[in-house]
Amino acid sequence: MTRESSPDAGPPTRAADLRSAAEWLAGHDLGDAQPTPLLAGRLAVRRRARLATHVVLAALILVSALVTALSGFQPYRPLPLLALTASMAGLLLAQSLLDRWVRRVDQRAGATLSRRATHLVQPGWRAVLGRPYAVFAVATSAGAVVLAGSALAVPDPAVRQPAVVLLIGLLGVTAIIAVQLRHLLGHPVVAEDEESLTADVIMRVEDARDLNLPAVQWALPVVLLFGTAPGWWRAAAIAYLILSLVTGVALHARTPSSATTARRAMGVR
Template identity: 75%
Template sequence: MTREPLPDADPPVRAADLRLAGEWLARHDLADAGPTPLLASRLAVRRRARLAAHVILAVLIIASALAATFDRFAVSGRPWPLLVLAALVAGLLLAQSLLDWWVRRVDQRAGATLSRRAAHLVQPGWRAVLGRPYAVFAVATFAGAMVLAGSALALPDPTVRQLAVVLLFGLLGVTAITAMQLRHLLRRPVVAQDEESLTADVIMRVEDARELTTPSAQWSLPMVLLFGTAPGWWSAAALVYLLLGLAALVALNARTPSSVTVARRAMSI
């Protein structure tokens, strides 16, 4: 652990955010550390950014469903709904990049207030933050959704094929947004002033990474767009995909170590 002097000043923070930070520490067996303005401000911006990210994904799902209501993409010979959906995906990617910039900016301002700064010798990588089981689960979930979309795209029904194209665009948009969030999560600098706050920093990374692997959009899009419209065997396959994914996620959460345990292991490297 290394330390370097930095200007000393506390970032402004609301009393409610400070109280929530204390509750967060208690849930993660770090109550002895005590809530600090730095931790409170970082947790607050992450709560708001996480809510905004959920709104972004909800907008994508709703937009995909609206595009799917068109029986045909062609309007005057042009695929307007698909073009609008592609433009929306680009706009949502920009919105997500701005959210990531906002979180990074708050971290930078919070770090600049520290009178001393602690840094772990090794920057936590994806194995420490996300872990192989969650990474495999995320890849398998994406692959399963793409297989569903590809199988629908191969059907002779033109309406089903059109909906499958919308599904593919939606899945690729969700994947791009998630990849952008993971990239930001792994590259952001560690902001801490002692061992306890350093542990809290790693816990936040682990929890953020695990939430990103929860495939709500990947599960929702096939059901919203094609369930009941595609042939019965496809709807059954989509239902099995959803149920297996839920079971795998429950087992994964039950069998893998807690974020606190993972963070302490990463700190011991």
């Protein structure tokens, strides 16, 4: 562990955030550590960003379902396609802005440290995310893209038009996740001692796992195409959803916790 100098000044932190940080530490086997304003601020912005992501995704699903139900995607009517394209672009922009918000809070928190603790080896994707989660993320993304691509083979414009929007959106989400994961693995550690270093790696693990939760891949194919696609496509969409949900639950139950994964990444037993 090495130390680096940095200016010292901390942003104000609410008492509720400190209490939440204390509960987070206790839940990750770090009950002896003190909840600092730095940690409380980082955890608070992550909670708010996750909540905002859920709200944005729910709004996108509602808008998509409403547009699809009202328009039926009749041929030669570009307005529904434009509305869904704008909704998808809004989702991608919101995800990018939320990720940027979390990164900026981390950067400001790091600038307040009078000393900085670093690990000898920067944890890579295998240590932070893990092969099972990586395989699951690739499989669910590929499955959603295959579903959208298969709908393009249907000659009905009412199916093909939303399938184009869906395919573009899925590819955009995949690209954003890849960029976010790259930033997550590469950004400097924000910690000043061994305990806060462990907390930093735990947050990396949790952020990586949240990034690979395929909420968009699960929701949008059903919302955009289920009412207009042929029966074989609907059966494939249901099978994809059930299989990926069962796999995700089993993966969460069988893989080590974020705290255990972080300690292994740091070489701590």
